[in-house]
Amino acid sequence: MKPPLRAVLLPLLASLPLLLMPPAGAQITGPAPAQEKPLEYKLANGMTVIVKPDRRAPTAVHMLYVRVGSMDEVDGSSGLAHVLEHMMFKGTPTTGPGEFSRKVAALGGRENAFTTRDNTGYFQQIPANRLEDVIRLESDRFARNQWADDEFKRELEVVKEERRMRTDDNPRAQLYEQLSAVTYQVSPYRRPVVGWMSDLDSMTAQDARDFWRRWYVPANAAVIIAGDVDPQQVRRLVDKYYGSIPARAVPARKAQQEPQQNGIRRMEFKAPADQSYVTLAFKVPQLRSFEKTPENDDALALTVLSAVLDGYEGARLDRALTQGPDRLADSVDAGNGLWGRGPQLFTLSGVPAPGKTPEQVEAALREQVARVAREGVTDAELNRVKTRWIAGEIYKLDSVMNQARELGSAWVQGLPIDADERLMARLREVTADQVKSVAGRYFGDDQLTVGILRPLPVDPNRKPRQPAVPVRH
Structure with a gap:
């Protein structure tokens, strides 16, 4: 089970198996194969x-x-x-x-x-x-x-x-x-x-x-x-x-606005574990529609930033933190919560390498974002992540289950039934300057909560829990 905050990862990032990816230099610019359009009515x-x-x-x-x-x-x-x-x-x-x-x-x-x-x-x-x-x-x-x-x-x-x-x-x-x-x-x-x-x-x-x-x-x-x-x-x-089910009113929902955060928040959790772990959660804007507004534009640029950092094997975080004789981390990842009914987060996480501390990994993760804010990203990086997304849209059509789930997810968010096509079109428009801009504006202390897992000794005699009753899923 992935932890709750990781569930904010954009679904199409999670659905791109490496074996299905085109070579690094390949260019896929055409639309997905022709399909019958979905129909919607009430x-x-x-x-x-x-x-x-x-x-x-x-x-x-x-x-x-x-x-x-x-x-x-x-x-x-x-x-x-x-x-x-x-x-x-x-x-x-x-x-x-x-x-x-x-x-x-x-x-x-x-x-x-x-x-x-x-x-x-x-x-x-x-x-x-x-x-x-x-x-x-x-x-x-x-x-x-x-x-x-x-x-x-x-x-x-x-x-x-x-x-x-x-x-x-x-x-x-x-x-x-x-x-x-x-x-x-x-x-x-x-x-x-x-x-x-x-x-x-x-x-x-x-x-x-x-x-x-x-x-x-x-x-x-x-x-x-x-x-x-x-x-x-x-x-x-x-x-x-379904049409014979009597109509009833949907209960009124009260909007709940998260108050502005003023200062970094930190929490530590101690538990028997083999390795420590650190995760950084930054409050970021969410995509509410496909209209070109500052908030929507920033949400899309943050999604591209997450892919530049961790959207493919050998991306920036992997190269900087997990490779070489003096590597800082055994693994790292990044993800942006693009949309949801509630507020969204951009997360950076890592497992410190032996002899390294969570604080070192935390600093290194933040430095990689700061580097984007200073130096920007290359056209090659942008083209690579966009090519992979387009490829993912094509391969996604092989599964009717994926098609149904995407349509349902879009409905939950109040988005149109062609949300996947509109999303791809909007992501393709994101520029290097936009990615550099969001890297410099959303990763300060006032948007950040840090969580650290401090490992305690693991009991070598402890046996895995055996369910007393069957768990459905």
């Missing part, structure tokens, strides 16, 4: 529907996005969105606990779900001729989810075990969890998606039912279907099963 009850035909294989992906995540919780109820995600597999008036998954498997499909700060998503990939079956199943549990209190108690223990295995037993995950709590004072991003254990201990079945009734309303959800499908047939099926 049902009478307010639910959004997005259809993306892709007829290269007889498979289809059906996804349901709900615009509710951990950021919609309140203090004392952290983890509720994630717990409810688990409970959505526990039944309806016509489907018993676990029966949803068994039915999808019997169709020859696979399915799962996920919860983030910004949204909750459910997906199934099935043979295209079984699409109606999963639409019927998903619409049923969206509208009629129900389960007994005892079922909730059992599943809550599964979530607690998930927290123990993925966070409590993972020093870096704990570091990022606490770093979020220090970085943000007002933003609900300060709470962990999985929830604080004390909140899980006090959570009730009725809490989850109330959360479901409040947020799982048609106007707060989108159905995304991609693959070998006929849009008109999809329209008939979606209207038949």
Whole structure:
């Protein structure tokens, strides 16, 4: 599990396997292969529907996005969105606990779900001729989810075990969890998606039912279907099963503005670990639209900066900190949170090499950004990262799952269905001068929170935790 702050990495940076990359000198300037354009419309009850035909294989992906995540919780109820995600597999008036998954498997499909700060998503990939079956199943549990209190108690223990295995037993995950709590004072991003254990201990079945009734309303959800499908047939099926769900108002959301930070923040976390670790989180602007505004332009330039620093093997951070006989770090990385429903961060992280300290790595990471601010970047660096992004857009089309997820993610952020094309166009426009400018303006102490993992001795006799109950995902 990657720690929460690393989740702000731009998805298309994370989806570029090195084996798929063109040679360093290659130039890819043409558009992606021609595809049928996605269609978007709304049902009478307010639910959004997005259809993306892709007829290269007889498979289809059906996804349901709900615009509710951990950021919609309140203090004392952290983890509720994630717990409810688990409970959505526990039944309806016509489907018993676990029966949803068994039915999808019997169709020859696979399915799962996920919860983030910004949204909750459910997906199934099935043979295209079984699409109606999963639409019927998903619409049923969206509208009629129900389960007994005892079922909730059992599943809550599964979530607690998930927290123990993925966070409590993972020093870096704990570091990022606490770093979020220090970085943000007002933003609900300060709470962990999985929830604080004390909140899980006090959570009730009725809490989850109330959360479901409040947020799982048609106007707060989108159905995304991609693959070998006929849009008109999809329209008939979606209207038949989802269109009959009664409309309800989406609860009002109160804007929460993070106060200005004045001075560097630092936190340290001690835990049994093999190596120390340091991460720097800088508050930065986020992309809110594709309009040319100073904030949007800076968010895009910061994304290019992150790729110049760490967007390919042998990029600036790698060359400067991890190579040579006197290297400072075993590994380094950088990432920019381009967009999200809440405030975003630019992160720099590193694992000190033997004999080196987190403070040395921290100083070296900041120096690399300062060097860009002084000297700028080369045209070759810009061309390289832009070429890789364009290549990634082409290779991305091989996966209908990726296509559906990108469409759903754009909807969650309130962006248009051609957000991927617009993003590529805007990134291609970023200049070396813009990258140099943001490197000089967003990396001061007043935007920075530093987190350091101080390793304690590891018990050589300690055995890895064995889950007492099965963890779904």
